Amino acid sequence: TQLLEQSPQFLSIQEGENLTVYCNSSSVFSSLQWYRQEPGEGPVLLVTVVTGGEVKKLKRLTFQFGDARKDSSLHITAAQTGDTGLYLCAGANYGGSQGNLIFGKGTKLSVKP
Amino acid sequence: DADVTQTPRNRITKTGKRIMLECSQTKGHDRMYWYRQDPGLGLRLIYYSFDVKDINKGEISDGYSVSRQAQAKFSLSLESAIPNQTALYFCATSDWGPNYGYTFGSGTRLTVV
Numbered sequence: 001t002q003l004l005e006q007s008p009q010f011l012s013i014q015e016g017e018n019l020t021v022y023c024n025s026s027s028v029f030s031s032l033q034w035y036r037q038e039p040g041e042g043p044v045l046l047v048t049v050v051t052g053g054e055v056k057k058l059k060r061l062t063f064q065f066g067d068a069r070k071d072s073s074l075h076i077t078a079a080q081t082g083d084t085g086l087y088l089c090a091g092a093n094y095g096g097s098q099g100n101l102i103f104g105k106g107t108k109l110s111v112k113p
Numbered sequence: 114d115a116d117v118t119q120t121p122r123n124r125i126t127k128t129g130k131r132i133m134l135e136c137s138q139t140k141g142h143d144r145m146y147w148y149r150q151d152p153g154l155g156l157r158l159i160y161y162s163f164d165v166k167d168i169n170k171g172e173i174s175d176g177y178s179v180s181r182q183a184q185a186k187f188s189l190s191l192e193s194a195i196p197n198q199t200a201l202y203f204c205a206t207s208d209w210g211p212n213y214g215y216t217f218g219s220g221t222r223l224t225v226v
Contacts, residue, residue, distance in 0.1 A: 042217030
């Protein structure tokens with residue numbers, strides 16, 4: 001069974017600080033996706049990384065896919081209160097799972113003013 | 114209109130009752146999914162459908178059934194609701210291939226008393 005472990009589970013920081021959250025697995029994935037979920041809403045896709053070593057930037061958010069395609073990280077620079085939410089990583093394979101995503105349990109981020 | 118619409122948004126029902134959660138999408142995607150989300154357990158796949166004639170069980174299908182009435186509609190039923198089915202339920206849709214992200218609905222908060 002493929003598993004994705006996210007760390008930390010909870011993170012509480014002050015506005016303006018930097019942070020990194022991690023998504024790790026012992027399995028190789030075709031791609032890794034990151035979602036953000038706000039209370040009372042469904043997850044919203046932020047980014048998909050496909051190539052080992054790939055780095056993608058989305059304003060203050062930087063996403064990296066590990067060289068071996070087993071792990072990923074999300075770095076937020078100068079966090080804002082609007083970044084508060086649950087961050088989920090999800091791994092995908094074209095193989096036996098027929099394209100279903102495997103979700104991590106998430107990192108709950110709270111950014112205080 | 115939202116790309117993925119779930120109804121109802123909130124529902125309280127009694128143990129033993131049958132309840133149906135509905136989902137419709139305007140993305141034109143063939144693939145649709147039902148997940149439940151519980152604190153500490155993350156998103157867990159209940160059922161998924163890759164087209165109107167293709168229905169598959171996910172990791173936690175016991176106690177649930179689904180119907181794919183059309184490409185755009187995928188409903189989830191709890192035949193005889195029990196309290197441990199109290200959770201947040203999400204419908205999602207995606208294009209072919211795991212490198213495409215999922216579009217989630219806003220969720221249904223179900224409470225079984």
